[in-house]
Amino acid sequence: MRFAVRSTIDYEVKTPTVFILNVEAAALRRQRILAEALTLHPAYPIERFAEDEGGSRFLRVTAEPGPFHVAYAGDVEVNMIDRAPDAIPEVPVGELPLDILPYLNPSRFCQSDLLGRFARREFGTIDPGHARVTAICNWIHEHVDYVRGSSDAQTSAYDTMVLRAGVCRDFAHLGISFCRALNIPARFASGYAWQLDPPDFHAVFEAYLGGEWFLFDATRQAALQGLVRIGVGRDASDAAFATLYGEAEFKEMSVGIEAMDRRAEEEPTVRAVGVG
Amino acid sequence: MRFAVRSTIDYEVKTPTVFILNVEAAALRRQRILAEALTLHPAYPIERFAEDEGGSRFLRVTAEPGPFHVAYAGDVEVNMIDRAPDAIPEVPVGELPLDILPYLNPSRFCQSDLLGRFARREFGTIDPGHARVTAICNWIHEHVDYVRGSSDAQTSAYDTMVLRAGVCRDFAHLGISFCRALNIPARFASGYAWQLDPPDFHAVFEAYLGGEWFLFDATRQAALQGLVRIGVGRDASDAAFATLYGEAEFKEMSVGIEAMDRRAEEEPTVRAVGVG
Amino acid sequence: MRFAVRSTIDYEVKTPTVFILNVEAAALRRQRILAEALTLHPAYPIERFAEDEGGSRFLRVTAEPGPFHVAYAGDVEVNMIDRAPDAIPEVPVGELPLDILPYLNPSRFCQSDLLGRFARREFGTIDPGHARVTAICNWIHEHVDYVRGSSDAQTSAYDTMVLRAGVCRDFAHLGISFCRALNIPARFASGYAWQLDPPDFHAVFEAYLGGEWFLFDATRQAALQGLVRIGVGRDASDAAFATLYGEAEFKEMSVGIEAMDRRAEEEPTVRAVGVG
Amino acid sequence: MRFAVRSTIDYEVKTPTVFILNVEAAALRRQRILAEALTLHPAYPIERFAEDEGGSRFLRVTAEPGPFHVAYAGDVEVNMIDRAPDAIPEVPVGELPLDILPYLNPSRFCQSDLLGRFARREFGTIDPGHARVTAICNWIHEHVDYVRGSSDAQTSAYDTMVLRAGVCRDFAHLGISFCRALNIPARFASGYAWQLDPPDFHAVFEAYLGGEWFLFDATRQAALQGLVRIGVGRDASDAAFATLYGEAEFKEMSVGIEAMDRRAEEEPTVRAVGVG
Incomplete structure (x- = not known):
């Protein structure tokens, strides 16, 4: 099964704030990322950690006061x-x-x-x-x-x-x-x-x-x-999808996922x- | 049904201690006390409160440092x-x-x-x-x-x-x-x-x-x-059978109850x- | 010191609901109620309890589904x-x-x-x-x-x-x-x-x-x-100013108090x- | 500074029980183990895990019903x-x-x-x-x-x-x-x-x-x-020094540590x- 996933999160940052973000699809043997894009606005530098044992992909970003927008979109094949x-x-x-x-x-x-x-x-x-x-x-x-x-x-x-x-x-x-x-x-x-x-x-x-x-x-x-x-x-x-060290107001969030192939509907449960 | 109840409680009192004791059978319409005896050793003066709405009978005693023995025995008819x-x-x-x-x-x-x-x-x-x-x-x-x-x-x-x-x-x-x-x-x-x-x-x-x-x-x-x-x-x-204000060490306690008539055995449950 | 107090509480009652209300000034030796008015709308019958030891005055009202408005106003002399x-x-x-x-x-x-x-x-x-x-x-x-x-x-x-x-x-x-x-x-x-x-x-x-x-x-x-x-x-x-047994939605509340004489301002604190 | 450490733990095992033991001195850069001995009685087979990030050394042992004695002694140089x-x-x-x-x-x-x-x-x-x-x-x-x-x-x-x-x-x-x-x-x-x-x-x-x-x-x-x-x-x-999966009664434990050189006494605190 193949899925298109996406999420956006918006903050109003009050003081310089470190964000530990965890919104990207995990890197698992049975979960292949065919394509993906992470967009930050402003485009602060991203620090990527090596993937941990569970495949989680953490990002660290320091955001300055003002609006901060995080967007992720991925095309993921799942073969559980x-x-x-x-x-x-x-x-x-x-x-x-x-x-x-x-x-x-x-x-x-x-x-x-x-x-x-x-x-x-x-x-x-x-x-x-x-x-x-x-x-x-x-x-x-x-x-x-x-x-x-x-x-x-x-x-x-x-x-x-x-x-x-x-x-x-x-x-x-x-x-x-x-x-x-x-x-x-x-x-x-x-x-x-x-x-x-x-x-x-x-x-x-x-x-x-x-x-x-x-x-x-x-x-x-x-x-x-x-x-x-x-x-x-x-x-x-x-x-957590986001852990904050600093002061920032959560504004809104949007999350989506769509099946990209027919097989999804036929899966046994x-x-x-x-x-x- | 008629019961003989008894209890003894022993403390080693460390500092002058106020005891609020609640060991006597309650005074209820359906619980008649035929005979009873409360013994304190030493025989400190007892202050009795008027019975409260639930029939509880509280005693207040101030005990001095040393052993303190409380004994109660009652002959009680219960007609629940x-x-x-x-x-x-x-x-x-x-x-x-x-x-x-x-x-x-x-x-x-x-x-x-x-x-x-x-x-x-x-x-x-x-x-x-x-x-x-x-x-x-x-x-x-x-x-x-x-x-x-x-x-x-x-x-x-x-x-x-x-x-x-x-x-x-x-x-x-x-x-x-x-x-x-x-x-x-x-x-x-x-x-x-x-x-x-x-x-x-x-x-x-x-x-x-x-x-x-x-x-x-x-x-x-x-x-x-x-x-x-x-x-x-x-x-x-x-x-509580005893509430203490002060310092006293609980030593031991003994509690007993015996049915005084035959009827007890025949009671439906x-x-x-x-x-x- | 003399005070004019008032409160209104509004509910939207969903199912027949028993309200235990406690909004009236207490009847205390040092708190004299010179005048007061309690208004319910609809004007459900009120059941008053004898005042308890602390002077609290509880009311019991059963409200039917629909809006329910409680209003109290009192003129109270306080001589603490x-x-x-x-x-x-x-x-x-x-x-x-x-x-x-x-x-x-x-x-x-x-x-x-x-x-x-x-x-x-x-x-x-x-x-x-x-x-x-x-x-x-x-x-x-x-x-x-x-x-x-x-x-x-x-x-x-x-x-x-x-x-x-x-x-x-x-x-x-x-x-x-x-x-x-x-x-x-x-x-x-x-x-x-x-x-x-x-x-x-x-x-x-x-x-x-x-x-x-x-x-x-x-x-x-x-x-x-x-x-x-x-x-x-x-x-x-x-x-609680109100305890509800049933289903009712709290809508809004307004509370007020005004000093009715000069003395209030001069009180030592x-x-x-x-x-x- | 050099220390001789030792511990013994005794259990009465009731049902076959897996013990995860953590009693050995950790393997740290600044903590050198000069000599050591771990003794189990009975001498059940020990499974050693690779050391984790913090240097902890876990052992796994499955003990059968009966007395189970664990003893550890180590000669450890600490250079914090x-x-x-x-x-x-x-x-x-x-x-x-x-x-x-x-x-x-x-x-x-x-x-x-x-x-x-x-x-x-x-x-x-x-x-x-x-x-x-x-x-x-x-x-x-x-x-x-x-x-x-x-x-x-x-x-x-x-x-x-x-x-x-x-x-x-x-x-x-x-x-x-x-x-x-x-x-x-x-x-x-x-x-x-x-x-x-x-x-x-x-x-x-x-x-x-x-x-x-x-x-x-x-x-x-x-x-x-x-x-x-x-x-x-x-x-x-x-x-925990021991985590048990099964049923065993803790009987007694003894722990000791001795400084093996003079320096210990002179350490600033x-x-x-x-x-x-």
Whole structure:
């Protein structure tokens, strides 16, 4: 499947501000960038970091006071792993690679240490594997209301467990927390999400199963095979589309994604989707 | 039913300390004290307060440094309301007496304002009445583990909702929170609990239904018709067996209750039990 | 001093809704209501409760779907206790009246049990008395920013202690928590506040000192001798101007207070102000 | 300076349990391991991971039911950076290396996003540099009590900010949070701490200043130039001496460190100590 993605973000910068931007499609083996363009206005110099382990591409820009416009457009071919869920096992902790282990630890918004008893009670007796993480997503979908404006940038999985309302990042944080509590490595992923309505940056989560990272979306608001991944991290604090050091007012944002070929429409939705 | 209750508490007082004690059986219309004795050693002067609305009997004592021993023994006849649960409705907020209204408000350990969405999702469609509060107790019993030492004096219903473990006071706080979130007045009650094993002060909760306060125990560890009520309040902070102002080390405690007549054994357990 | 106070509140009621309103000036020995008028539109029947211990006057009204307008106007003479702060001692717990004791307990928004160590460290060595509570207010004024919109209806003193920003109710909750932690009974009070800009319902707190309740305002935004008290309670959850059971949309509100005599301008501001 | 370090940990394993152990001295440019021995009893096979960026050396072992004994002894030469504090500047975010950026993000126990206003109020006007982080440590030392048993494995900086008591890990978490809130990268470090009394694993924190990681210890309980570093991470969840997946009972632990040369005694303590 091939997608045209684009985003624009506008700020009114008040003081010289360092922006760490993460809006470009990630460089993944299964996500090929055919063409892309990043435009800044004013055209401040961009500093590019080497890609990190998850393929995230961070930019650093220092903007001066005044309007600051960021635009990205990409033509991306996505060939996610597409496998029968039944065949995807969990990996015992004793066999996990070292660089995966930190994704078992609790993080700012994913207090897996506190959610452990619940996770074990609710999901502990389900057969390990991809289907268990799907069961986690089903639980979240059934027990948490998707309510725009019900949470904020400080809301954590601990809170969502009680408040039972949130948006995509809260759904992801809860899913991550439950997985980690069950010794399944899990991380946060942001992306351009095909068919998401209204269009916006989307947040889902990835669980490490059968030696690969598989995507999960407890909101059920987008088709996973149509997710053009941007960034990953332990939770939302690692994968913001923009992190600002300085003072700038967010003005507006626009996000879009379009399928560029016919295949998209015919994709099955019941299969496990992985990023590798 | 008639019960012999007793308790002893021992402290090592470090500095002159004011004790607010609440260990005597409450003076309720349906709980008649046939005989009782309170012994302090040393025999410090006791200041008795007029009984409060819930029948709680508070004592104030100032103890000097050294050992301080409190002993209470009572012979109490309990004739709780015993009614068919089906016939006990909820009282619409528009018809509640004023002095009952504060029991709808959130309190230190019962954040009913935060647990509202969950309570409405889970219990909102159940027919109002005594059976709905029983459904609340069943949910707590099924979803929270009774684990000695899993909580402390600062643990609130918000925490228990996530941690899913607690002791009797945590079970009561959760029940109270759910009730209040559903506009059912609810309060915390402490007591001597027949058949509780091991013997200890027990905590349950009361919900205001059909114009009376009915008892509920989500722990299912004691027989409600065998609860000799001591104190009530918005939550545990109002109904401690002892509140200390000063410095004293808690040494040990012993609590006991025995049924004094045959009837106890024959009591049905499926009926609604109220204190009036 | 004599004040003309007024308030109007407008709702769009969606479903039949019970309103517990608390907008009328309290009936206090030191606050005489010379004239007043409460107008509801539509003119639903009002149910008045007997005044509670703190003089709060609650109304209960059931409103049907449609617009609902509440208006209150009062002409109130305030003769607060006006005493030299130095002469006002704290009351040892061993000498507090029973009905005052609950104001030592933690409550939903005032976790005095958790703030105790800080309170004792920071204020424990200050001489007991009115001046110590003033020191508490000074600390809050210096260490917490008054920022409109920085907190919400769920924000507690625990949060404000970390976040260091809030509005009048948060300042009051923090003051109450510190007092209770130091064994000074304290409670939340709402009122019409002379010279508050912009005009709004105001929140302050009361501490029980020398056998009377004295007013404190850590925000320093209003003159305490010009506070026309409305309601009191353990914290904001007990003293809302309106508590709704049902569904209604808050539309707008207007609050006003004017001094009706010259004396107001000449009032000293350094003295202790009490409600009795 | 040269140190002999040793530790033993004993478990009673209940079910086959994966241990991720982190007890060996880290492999750092400025910390040379002259000799060492790791002994497991039973002698289960050890899996060693490549050293991570911070030099931490993790081991993975699967232990079967029964007693499990871990012993480590090392002879380590430490040559920390020793520089005049005045000459060590903060690094502007615009100039930080990419792999340092995550240490600006909030983490499970370091909610720097919530502590930002306080940190800016209290430390925002202090001149940037090593001395500012020392000021942070001084503040913590003066405002938080070191109280064994006052916190647990779930206690976060948010809690410590209110509760004002904790142990070394809580002091470190608070220091890390304040640094991150001020845009100073900071991370958690565990180690063998010379002169710590009683001997135990110690926790301190590192701040990234002038292009190097410098050590800070707000507890003032150990000499930083005598810290033999073991592990680092975003917070305590990344740097546990042992993380268990399975069921095992912790039995006992013993930790020791001795200076092997004279120089130790003569070390100045006022200088900045860095690990590079």
